[in-house]
Amino acid sequence: xxxxxxxxxxxxxxxxxxxxxxxxxxxxxxxxxxxxxxxxxxxxxxxxxxxxxxxxxxxxxxxxxxxxxxxxxxxxxxxxxxxxxxxxxxxxxxxxxxxxxxxxxxxxxxxxxxxxxxxxxxxxxxxxxxxxxxxxxxxxxxxxxxxxxxxxxxxxxxxxxxxxxxxxxxxxxxxxxxxxxxxxxxxxxxxxxxxxxxxxxxxxxxxxxxxxxxxxxxxxxxxxxxxxxxxxxx
Amino acid sequence: xxxxxxxxxxxxxxxxxxxxxxxxxxxxxxxxxxxxxxxxxxxxxxxxxxxxxxxxxxxxxxxxxxxxxxxxxxxxxxxxxxxxxxxxxxxxxxxxxxxxxxxxxxxxxxxxxxxxxxxxxxxxxxxxxxxxxxxxxxxxxxxxxxxxxxxxxxxxxxxxxxxxxxxxxxxxxxxxxxxxxxxxxxxxxxxxxxxxxxxxxxxxxxxxxxxxxxxxxxxxxxxxxxxxxxxxxxxxxxxxxxxxxxxxxxxxxxxxxxxxxxxxxxxxxxxxxxxxxxxxxxxxxxxxxxxxxxxxxxxxxxxxxxxx
Numbered sequence: 001x002x003x004x005x006x007x008x009x010x011x012x013x014x015x016x017x018x019x020x021x022x023x024x025x026x027x028x029x030x031x032x033x034x035x036x037x038x039x040x041x042x043x044x045x046x047x048x049x050x051x052x053x054x055x056x057x058x059x060x061x062x063x064x065x066x067x068x069x070x071x072x073x074x075x076x077x078x079x080x081x082x083x084x085x086x087x088x089x090x091x092x093x094x095x096x097x098x099x100x101x102x103x104x105x106x107x108x109x110x111x112x113x114x115x116x117x118x119x120x121x122x123x124x125x126x127x128x129x130x131x132x133x134x135x136x137x138x139x140x141x142x143x144x145x146x147x148x149x150x151x152x153x154x155x156x157x158x159x160x161x162x163x164x165x166x167x168x169x170x171x172x173x174x175x176x177x178x179x180x181x182x183x184x185x186x187x188x189x190x191x192x193x194x195x196x197x198x199x200x201x202x203x204x205x206x207x208x209x210x211x212x213x214x215x216x217x218x219x220x221x222x223x224x225x226x227x228x229x230x231x232x233x234x
Numbered sequence: 235x236x237x238x239x240x241x242x243x244x245x246x247x248x249x250x251x252x253x254x255x256x257x258x259x260x261x262x263x264x265x266x267x268x269x270x271x272x273x274x275x276x277x278x279x280x281x282x283x284x285x286x287x288x289x290x291x292x293x294x295x296x297x298x299x300x301x302x303x304x305x306x307x308x309x310x311x312x313x314x315x316x317x318x319x320x321x322x323x324x325x326x327x328x329x330x331x332x333x334x335x336x337x338x339x340x341x342x343x344x345x346x347x348x349x350x351x352x353x354x355x356x357x358x359x360x361x362x363x364x365x366x367x368x369x370x371x372x373x374x375x376x377x378x379x380x381x382x383x384x385x386x387x388x389x390x391x392x393x394x395x396x397x398x399x400x401x402x403x404x405x406x407x408x409x410x411x412x413x414x415x416x417x418x419x420x421x422x423x424x425x426x427x428x429x430x431x432x433x434x435x436x437x438x439x440x441x442x443x444x445x446x447x448x449x450x451x452x453x454x455x456x457x458x459x460x461x462x463x464x465x466x467x468x469x470x471x472x473x474x475x476x477x478x479x480x481x482x483x484x485x486x487x488x489x490x491x492x493x494x495x496x497x498x499x500x501x502x503x504x505x506x507x508x509x510x511x512x513x514x515x516x517x518x519x520x521x522x523x524x525x526x527x528x529x530x531x532x533x534x535x536x537x538x539x540x541x542x
Contacts, residue, residue, distance in 0.1 A: 002334070003331055003334030003335040004335065006331070006334070007320075007323075007331045010323070010327070011320070011322065011323075014322060014323075015322060074316075074318070074319075074320070074321070075314060075316045075318055076318040076319065076320055077318070078279075078284055078312070078314045078316075078318045079318035079332065079335070079378065080318075080335070081283070081284050082282040082283055082284050082307055082310065082312045083307060083332075083335045083336055084303070084304045084305075084307040084308040084336060084337060085304070085335065085337075086303075086304070232284070232285055232286045233286045234245075
């Protein structure tokens, strides 16, 4: 598993893709930080975090589209699948590689918190809580995207489907207000990434939100393993 | 070492591999021969655990590939038809990744150096794989399969697309590897198989059509031994004399003074032929055993399969 993680990181940072993702992430988070914190004299990073959701939804497909789609196209999956490792280890290796890059992206928030600390006392508990939320949400999102990448041989299809899924996740909140049926609204609210993330940004570490994101990640990683298992049998 | 039992693989209605069984012993070079689309790659993919069989079992050194995949896969080095190379990595970076992936327990740097020396890629070790020529890529693929010194090597058409000099190099490499490893390699080039292999398994339309020692293949195919003879004398005297020998099944005149003698493959009739011809006063000008070439037997077998 560690071999795959290492190779994933090498492939991100051996090409431009890793740096582009970091640059775009840092650029937009910098813009939001300037706007919501510096300009408004606020010591709360909550608005920065919640605005970053959209950027993350559209940026992360760039790092996951390669994950399995490219392996299959170049037939390098034959090396992975005939190596003495389990499918779970292989999927986890891919996932953790992407997750580490995502975590490096999020590390920029610590820098912003330090900048705030020069002018005011940042609420470290809230920031830490939000970072945990961001990481959990990222794990859920990346596992969905990796699942999509495992289903196709084309990076482009993987990217388009992932962005489509991201768009759906982003629009869920507006859909909930459109649906007049309370039952449906409740369901949409329960699965909304934005709503599940917002508790973290208020500094509330709620078990249900943690379980939701961790659960989504686990389910999609499991499904990815199943994709490979079923392909072997078909 | 490798045992394949009643292996079948179906894709929908298509039977890619149909109930095949064979085995390869330690230190044996087994040629897996068949026309394109015969099911060679599918079989190899099943042996290495990349695909699952629809029915039947594969055991590697006693470990079932499905029940104990990790143990079984550790014993296999696999070079697929398209070598699984990451184009943006350097040769050494790639081999180091595969080394870690296979969880090899040998001293890393030394072992990689050793393998690179065997397949002669030391001079390109720092180059990016996508810039390498086809021959070098193939050899990097070879190196990848050799990492960890697996006792079983599965090579899927390792010489396709190489130039003649590279083909000879790869053949010699396989031959030398066969001393230490069990090698199963597939090919649709007959001369290659006859040059390298101890034994040949011939497959067509997913079925095994022959499984024999390389030198016995022709007689297995035709069901009888064949002797080609050129002799001087009247044709009727010669064929009478030949037909009188025990074990001779049929004598055929194939040209001026030339005869094909079909006989029971368990017997060696050459001495008897010599004596009979001497007695009949018909001097032998030329005589050699094995009329049908490997190419001809291959065609005969695959045609036979198609007629069915």
